[in-house]
Amino acid sequence: MTAALLTTPRVAVTGAGGPMGLAIARRLAQAGARAMALTDISGTRLDANAALLRTEFPALEIVAMRGDVTGQVEAGAFAEAALAAFGGIDVLVNTVGGLRSAQLYTPLLDMTEVQWRATFDLNLMGCFHLIRAFAPGMLDRGAGRIVNFATIVFGGEKGQADYAAAKAGVASLTRSLAAELAPAITVNAVAPGLTRTSVTRNMPETEATRLTAGACIPRMAEPEEIAEAVAFFASEPARFVTGEIMAVSGGLHPHL
Structure with a gap:
């Protein structure tokens, strides 16, 4: 059964x-979204996905705008376009994040300050800019949902000190804002395990097997499985759920 979103x-x-x-x-379109503002740092990829969505959901109003949401100017331009088109945003999903390195692991003693700062910017600044842009309207209307993206490594991970610390920041931000923005807005986060995306698509099978071997379900997640958790947090049945960090990882959990 599909859980209905906010009206x-x-x-x-x-x-x-x-x-x-x-x-x-x-x-979210399947669950009843009527209007959607989309952004990505790659205009080519964004346009392709927006075209797919327009074909699949002809009634869905879509604004697609290329932008780097880690920067105030481009994040602000995206927010302004969304608000001008739709009058407000009821559900914000901060998906942007990841590593700022060509390699999966970098020991802290080999890490540059540039990489450290860039990883924090990538994982936290989009949340900062867009929550500040959209939350006031949610508060005025007395309802809203914010879903952030952490990861199961936010508890600490050898060789990923920058990424784990940045995602711990996302988890902490989520819980802080759940308190600050209550009761009108719920704020939750999804903490995926290794997921089949463009970043992991070319990962050697031996490495993927090693990273998922300790899970109860020892494989990568599919993006659609992560999306189900997002849809739950955005749904009407989740109206009493806030400040939660939900692991979607086949049984792996944050650890050291």
Whole structure:
């Protein structure tokens, strides 16, 4: 059974050019979103995904705008376009995040300050800018949903000190804002395990097997499985759920 979203919500999804963003947008459209503002740093990927969504959901109003939401100017331009088109945003999904390195692991003693700062910017600044842009309207209307993206490594991970610390920041931000923005807005986060996206698509099978071996379900997640958790947090049945960090990882949990 599909859990209904807030009444015909207006949704904003960042990172909408990638497989994860597309799966989330598609799932929220299936659940009843009537208007959707999409952004991604890649205009080519964003346009392709927006075209797919327009074909699949002809009644869905879509604004697709290329932008880097880690920067105030481009995040602000996206927010202004969304608000001008739809009058408000009811559900914000902050999907943007990831590593700022060509390699999966970098020991802290080999890490540059540039990488450290860039990883924090990538994982936190989009949340900062867009929550500040959209939350006031949610508060005025007395309802809203914010879904952030952490990861199961936010508890700490050898060789990923920058990424784990940044995602711990996302988890902490989520819980802080759940308290600050209550009771009108619920704020939750999804914490995926290794997921089949454009970043992991070319990962050697031996490495993927090693990273998922400890899970109860030892495989990568599919983006559609992560999107189900987002849809739950955005749904009417989740109206009493806030400040939660939901692991969607086949049984892996944050650890050291």
